[in-house]
Amino acid sequence: MNTFILDIDHVQIAAPPGCEAEARRFFGDLLALEEIEKPERLHPRGGCWFKAGTRQLHIGAEDGFRPARKAHLAFAVSDVEAAFRVLEKAGVKCSWDDGIEGVRRFYLSDPWGNRLEFTEPTSNK
Numbered sequence: 001m002n003t004f005i006l007d008i009d010h011v012q013i014a015a016p017p018g019c020e021a022e023a024r025r026f027f028g029d030l031l032a033l034e035e036i037e038k039p040e041r042l043h044p045r046g047g048c049w050f051k052a053g054t055r056q057l058h059i060g061a062e063d064g065f066r067p068a069r070k071a072h073l074a075f076a077v078s079d080v081e082a083a084f085r086v087l088e089k090a091g092v093k094c095s096w097d098d099g100i101e102g103v104r105r106f107y108l109s110d111p112w113g114n115r116l117e118f119t120e121p122t123s124n125k
Helices: 020-030 040-045 080-089
Strands: 010-015 034-036 048-052 055-061 072-076 094-097 105-109 115-119
Touching: 020 034, 020 048, 020 055, 080 094, 080 105, 080 115
Parallel strands: 010 055, 072 115
Antiparallel strands: 034 048, 048 055, 094 105, 105 115
């Protein structure tokens, strides 16, 4: 079967209007993601963009926002135990999950209640 999908370019999660300062604090300062410039014509839509490895994470401002409590993105981290400790120390409530044998991962909620996963890389498992 021929496929035309090469990879994932970016992921977007929603946040309430006016989310930019909190997104910069959480994703930029706490998670140390580099903010990247949105195209000028998209500025009126709100939100902000970050670089996550070779991909992009777009935080999109959405009227009538409701957090994604099941759907989520998963960050692959180099040391999942250290990431857990750093985030907990910063006051972020994190929860370990052992649902997949041999995979060390935990979940947390972003400032608006969206579910985020942090895991050791799983692409080769």
